[in-house]
Amino acid sequence: MRLVTLSRRFLVSMLVGLGLCGPAAAQQDDALSALVDAWLASPHGSYHSPSFTYWNKEGAVPVQCAACHSQPGFVDFLGADGSAAGIVDAPAAINAPIGCASCHNSAAGALDSVTFPSGVTVDELGASATCNVCHQGRASTDAVAAATQSLEEDAVSADLGFINVHYGVAAAVAQGSQVRGGYQYPGRRYSGRFHHVPSASACVDCHEPHATTVELEPCLTCHRGVGDVRAIRMRHSDFDGDGNAADGIHSEIMGLHARLGDAIQAYAADVSAAPIGYAKETFPYFFADTNADGQIGPDEAVFPNRYRSWTPRLLKAAYNYQVAAKDPGGYVHNPSYMLQLLYDSLESLAERVEIDMTSLDRP
């Protein structure tokens, strides 16, 4: 890891040079070294991740991707390079992870409001504003509604393709109905931002911004008797109808998610007359289950075999299935919003296929 060692030394010496860590006091230097090490070991500092190397063949990160996948692209988005704020003006450098200068520049420091894919702007985000820019996803209720409006709910349409909310969509989930990151069914009420408790409400209250990790210790002062975050629960209902209302809220969400996966398959086979399956690791995730064995094998998980028999109802449910899949922290970020989206997706599919809704509960 020669590159890593060199870049760590370079960063520290650069920061010392800038006076950021004071008059070469050994203690401060150590603290800064530890911070830089934590960042290098984090996903944001992961030079080899697909998030920063995906465009290497093209040689630049295109404007519509650069804000979140390249430090210079983010700096351009912020306007910290003297360009207009709120848009990326030019393709940006490859192999440029989210480094110190992404969050430590005057524009990032002043950033307090962030606009989400629905067009809604959220204010007073403080030190977590930058997180909300990149972890907001790329679609919303509005995109799904626009694609499906004026189409018959259960008619297969060649015009429809899967709409992917994108990845790491924690901020979209955390803000809930305020930004409509999930597909919200008309006529339903959805939870807004999950405020949790004042000491653990914003991203950087829980996530150390350099390591990006969450320390469990402080949680346990309130959530006593659990050894694992996933065992935390404050609500009493058996939301997923598995007869267990004592396990963590995480398992309620996972239970409903699995039921939704089954319901999507049942609907696709019966109503779209074309079996569907989900391949967790492969874009665009939903594929034709050509041998109808309920699984997507390696030969099926290929782009030309992407699912193409979408009806509006199926697309909406699949969109929400993916929202839950792409925020594995959804049970902490906004448990009720997550449960509502999954419940409503199941209820919608139940209008056309046999699903036992009586054992399920909606918060």
Ligand code: HEC
């Ligand atoms: C609003 C910010 C944002 C924009 C814009 C954006 N992405 Fe991402 N993307 C992310 C985040 C955040 C992740 C990492 C999520 C994680 O690993 O938790 C990610 C991850 C990825 C990954 C890795 C996927 C994986 O499974 O690990 C690929 C590939 C990707 N994005 C492609 C793109 C492309 C192509 C574009 C432009 C068309 C784009 N992204 C635009 C935020 C964004």
Ligand code: HEC
């Ligand atoms: C994703 C955004 C982000 C990145 C990348 C980032 N920082 Fe920070 N940094 C923050 C935030 C936010 C705070 C303030 C924490 C708070 O207010 O709770 C902070 C605080 C600091 C502090 C004050 C001490 C502390 O631990 O709070 C130092 C020093 C620092 N960062 C240095 C760096 C260095 C060096 C790098 C690159 C290796 C870096 N930061 C990368 C967001 C970031």
Ligand code: HEC
């Ligand atoms: C400029 C865009 C950007 C900013 C700003 C940003 N992130 Fe990220 N974040 C990403 C990308 C891209 C990834 C995925 C990196 C990878 O694949 O290695 C990621 C990964 C993560 C992960 C790990 C996800 C996983 O799959 O393990 C966490 C947690 C996270 N970010 C939290 C934060 C927090 C908290 C902040 C604010 C302090 C923040 N991010 C600011 C783009 C950003």
Ligand code: HEC
């Ligand atoms: C109450 C504390 C808390 C708050 C507030 C919080 N998170 Fe999280 N977050 C967690 C925990 C705990 C996990 C890990 C969940 C797991 O793996 O079971 C997590 C997971 C994540 C992940 C996914 C990591 C992975 O493994 O893929 C991302 C990305 C993320 N958070 C970003 C954010 C952002 C951005 C915000 C602000 C909008 C935020 N978080 C607010 C506690 C929090």
Ligand code: HEC
């Ligand atoms: C000061 C006390 C306190 C601290 C500290 C705290 N929580 Fe909580 N937590 C609560 C309360 C109260 C609720 C119920 C909030 C509500 O539903 O409005 C809750 C709800 C939750 C839930 C949802 C449970 C459910 O059944 O809906 C999760 C998950 C959670 N907390 C995780 C965490 C994590 C992770 C941390 C540490 C990063 C943490 N909490 C720190 C008090 C706390």
